[in-house]
Amino acid sequence: MTIGKIIDGKAFAATLRDTVGEGVAGFVEATGRKPGLAVVLVGEDPASSVYVRSKGKMTVAAGMESFEFKRPDSIGEEDLLDLIEELNHDERVDGILVQLPLPGHIDEAAVIGAIDPAKDVDGFHVVNSGKLATGQEALVPCTPLGCIMLLKDELGDLSGLEAVVVGRSNIVGKPMAALLLAESCTVTIAHSRTRDLASVVHRADIVVAAVGRAEMVKGEWIKPGATVIDVGINRVADTEDGKSRIVGDVATAEALAHVRAITPVPGGVGPMTIAVLLRNTLVAAHARAGLAKPAGL
Numbered sequence: 001m002t003i004g005k006i007i008d009g010k011a012f013a014a015t016l017r018d019t020v021g022e023g024v025a026g027f028v029e030a031t032g033r034k035p036g037l038a039v040v041l042v043g044e045d046p047a048s049s050v051y052v053r054s055k056g057k058m059t060v061a062a063g064m065e066s067f068e069f070k071r072p073d074s075i076g077e078e079d080l081l082d083l084i085e086e087l088n089h090d091e092r093v094d095g096i097l098v099q100l101p102l103p104g105h106i107d108e109a110a111v112i113g114a115i116d117p118a119k120d121v122d123g124f125h126v127v128n129s130g131k132l133a134t135g136q137e138a139l140v141p142c143t144p145l146g147c148i149m150l151l152k153d154e155l156g157d158l159s160g161l162e163a164v165v166v167g168r169s170n171i172v173g174k175p176m177a178a179l180l181l182a183e184s185c186t187v188t189i190a191h192s193r194t195r196d197l198a199s200v201v202h203r204a205d206i207v208v209a210a211v212g213r214a215e216m217v218k219g220e221w222i223k224p225g226a227t228v229i230d231v232g233i234n235r236v237a238d239t240e241d242g243k244s245r246i247v248g249d250v251a252t253a254e255a256l257a258h259v260r261a262i263t264p265v266p267g268g269v270g271p272m273t274i275a276v277l278l279r280n281t282l283v284a285a286h287a288r289a290g291l292a293k294p295a296g297l
């Protein structure tokens with residue numbers, strides 16, 4: 001039985017961060033200042049805190065300025081909007097990321113809508129999603145853009161390929177579909193109401209799984225030779241040692257016998273998300289400074 005390739009997202013992300021680092025050096029030389037990324041974290045969710053810390057470290061390692069704003073769960077929406085307004089006007093800040101999800105009493109759409117689209121390095125503002133949907137230059141959500149980079153690296157030209165995106169979230173599924181369409185794929189978005197998901201997935205040359213359900217996409221659903229991008233990060237109890245581990249949305253061990261290539265979890269899409277965040281911050285900094293987009297990005 002042949003075994004597919006495991007795509008090394010961690011290594012690809014490290015290379016991308018190096019490229020970003022070179023671009024940062026050029027930006028500093030041209031402007032006399034560092035690009036800056038502001039991350040806003042509301043509440044004390046331990047997983048979010050770990051993730052925000054590693055983002056901060058990688059931001060600094062790439063030569064950029066990192067600003068972190070931690071606010072309690074109890075913060076009112078008005079106070080959060082005031083903070084964003086302040087960051088919108090802070091010349092040292094090129095990128096603003098508000099860690100999601102936000103507490104239930106805060107309107108996420110209102111908060112995202114308050115971010116200056118030129119600083120929206122998550123690409124979640126309707127101005128950026130609208131530009132993406134209509135084929136205009138935009139800041140593009142980090143996870144889907146990272147997935148496209150991995151796919152192009154593996155497959156080259158994607159045009160004409162059959163792509164199935166499982167999941168229809170605003171942060172992954174929908175922008176992923178828009179990007180695949182822009183690459184001239186034939187795109188299907190499947191979701192929880194899709195009938196006979198197995199046979200829909202079986203059509204695909206490219207499967208992107210972004211549903212947030214542990215190992216939901218089974219190996220036998222995958223068409224032989226398909227490329228699978230697993231966006232899921234699900235913490236599950238590991239019965240053998242009582243600890244927990246992280247698995248994706250795809251049953252990877254099963255799928256390996258069917259795929260051409262597949263991203264692992266961890267070490268696949270996750271590291272790309274952070275690397276693209278740095279990339280987006282650098283791109284936003286160049287645009288704000290009136291400079292052309294740096295080479296290779």
Ligand SMILES: Nc1nc(=O)c2c([nH]1)NC[C@@H]1CN(c3ccc(C(=O)N[C@@H](CCC(=O)O)C(=O)O)cc3)C=[N+]21
Pocket residue numbers: 051097098099100101122142233246265266267268269270271272273274
């Ligand atoms: N406004 C906003 N933008 C985000 O991009 C955003 C967010 N909110 N909220 C939370 C999610 C989650 N997220 C991850 C990014 C990288 C890894 C990552 O690097 N994971 C590693 C390590 C996994 C581990 O071992 O914990 C991996 O997959 O290999 C994980 C999760 C970004 N998010």
